[in-house]
Amino acid sequence: MRILFLTPTLGVGGAERLVVAESAALAARGHDVTVAFGAVDVQGAALAEAGVAHRMVSDRRLGARSLPAWVRAVRRLVRDTRPDVLYAHSVTAAIVARAAAPRLPMLVTVHGIPSESEQRAARILRVVRATVSAVSEQTAAGLRRHGLPDVEVLPPGVDLAALRAATDRPPRGQSAADIAREQRIGPPDEPVAGRPRFVCVARQEPEKGVDVLIEAFPRVVAAYPEAVLALVGAGSQMPANKAAAAAAGVRPRVEFMGVLSNPAPAIADGDAIVLPSRREGLPVVVLEAFALERPVIATCVGGTPDVVRDGDTGWLVPPEDPAALATALLAAAGDAGAREARGARGAVLVAERYSIDALVDRVEALLGGLVGRRNGSAR
Numbered sequence: 586m587r588i589l590f591l592t593p594t595l596g597v598g599g600a601e602r603l604v605v606a607e608s609a610a611l612a613a614r615g616h617d618v619t620v621a622f623g624a625v626d627v628q629g630a631a632l633a634e635a636g637v638a639h640r641m642v643s644d645r646r647l648g649a650r651s652l653p654a655w656v657r658a659v660r661r662l663v664r665d666t667r668p669d670v671l672y673a674h675s676v677t678a679a680i681v682a683r684a685a686a687p688r689l690p691m692l693v694t695v696h697g698i699p700s701e702s703e704q705r706a707a708r709i710l711r712v713v714r715a716t717v718s719a720v721s722e723q724t725a726a727g728l729r730r731h732g733l734p735d736v737e738v739l740p741p742g743v744d745l746a747a748l749r750a751a752t753d754r755p756p757r758g759q760s761a762a763d764i765a766r767e768q769r770i771g772p773p774d775e776p777v778a779g780r781p782r783f784v785c786v787a788r789q790e791p792e793k794g795v796d797v798l799i800e801a802f803p804r805v806v807a808a809y810p811e812a813v814l815a816l817v818g819a820g821s822q823m824p825a826n827k828a829a830a831a832a833a834g835v836r837p838r839v840e841f842m843g844v845l846s847n848p849a850p851a852i853a854d855g856d857a858i859v860l861p862s863r864r865e866g867l868p869v870v871v872l873e874a875f876a877l878e879r880p881v882i883a884t885c886v887g888g889t890p891d892v893v894r895d896g897d898t899g900w901l902v903p904p905e906d907p908a909a910l911a912t913a914l915l916a917a918a919g920d921a922g923a924r925e926a927r928g929a930r931g932a933v934l935v936a937e938r939y940s941i942d943a944l945v946d947r948v949e950a951l952l953g954g955l956v957g958r959r960n961g962s963a964r
Contacts, residue, residue: 586956587617589668591659591678593647594625595639597818598788598856599629599869600696603741604674609635610744610945611906613848619666621659623647627846633862638666647677659685668790669956672948673715676706683713690955692948694739695724697887700793704825707731716955721867737951740891742944743872743937752853752877781805781918782813784855786848786870787862789820794861794884797907801861802895803833804911809918814859815840817851853877857917857924865889872939875931881911882922892939898931 588611592604604620605628612618612635620632623643632639637902642658645651663686671691673679679693693715698706702828707728710717719725725736783805787793795816805812816826816839825839830836845851848870852858858874860883867888874881875892881899895901900913919925 587668588667588670588672590620590672592622593678593683595622596625597627597630600674602869605631606744606941607948608637608727610941612637621662642648655681656684670952675877676709679713679715681919690959692951693717695719697724697864699864703727707733723888724866731838739947740867741872742939743876744941745876748849748873748876751847766870781809781856783857783859784815784851785859788818789822789826792863794863795826798859798861799829801907801911803835805914806835806838808915813838813841817842817845817848819844854881855879857882861910862886872935875935878928878932879925882917898927
């Protein structure tokens with residue numbers, strides 16, 4: 586098959602890392618794959634290494650004003666690559682894909698969307714005439730409530746071997762944190778040493794709740810003065826989060842690592858991974874943490890409880906509750922045995938249910954079915 590992926594950016598978020606993993610795996614299976622994206626290119630090198638063609642169709646973020654230019658660029662790309670099927674990784678990407686190629690079959694994967702946007706998303710997805718999938722049952726249910734009954738759940742998958750290879754210590758004896766710092770994009774803050782070490786891999790935007798984590802962290806530092814909170818990611822809230830950490834007296838214990846092209850070494854260097862989100866689909870970083878045998882402390886939102894099971898693979902807390910989050914952080918800090926056991930059970934869960942091969946089997950079957958139906962109807 587000739588497959589054209591379309592994603593708004595090639596940044597470092599879970600959705601973008603999933604695009605890279607899926608497209609690389611499909612290319613390895615012999616398919617002709619091209620990834621079209623805009624605005625941000627952090628993953629292009631990974632695609633090139635995997636032999637996947639990729640094209641930046643716009644240097645502007647995908648939105649209402651840039652939509653016509655995106656459509657024109659993707660239309661040209663469709664003429665150049667002659668895909669059999671389109672694979673869009675957002676609702677807005679699906680709009681562009683359908684406008685650029687009205688007759689091609691299309692699969693759309695929907696990641697986490699706010700509840701107030703579900704009705705609009707469902708309406709758009711009906712108009713673009715796509716086969717719709719969602720990363721979690723919760724996301725699928727939101728679309729089904731608004732008239733999209735046939736939403737397939739395609740949970741994310743991770744490449745276990747690649748993650749573990751990315752965290753191997755080289756002969757020089759570098760730590761995983763050293764490797765992570767080499768991959769940092771943009772100027773770093775000075776690293777802080779100490780234990781326990783909590784790592785949060787998330788964009789510093791309101792939906793990710795990093796501000797709630799910073800509010801909770803002083804209680805941890807009061808009990809463990811050498812505790813470290815490593816924040817991987819950037820965003821509009823970073824200046825406010827730095828100011829909040831300083832005002833709370835914990836700025837020396839909070840490491841703002843910036844954007845990493847591959848967060849796996851930073852994850853491996855943590856004692857526990859924290860995801861304080863206000864909303865989620867099914868977060869890829871949780872699967873990556875489990876693949877590296879790290880337990881997760883997370884909020885009970887979206888599809889997160891499907892994988893972060895309280896008392897089993899991690900700790901679950903309500904969103905918007907810094908006191909509950911602090912309690913969970915302290916519980917994890919004080920019980921190395923629980924951390925090890927929950928991380929190990931997470932690794933088993935990912936190996937059994939969330940491998941990239943299992944995901945790509947289903948994606949390949951869906952895309953192949955769309956192409957087969959189109960070819961059959963053309964006869």
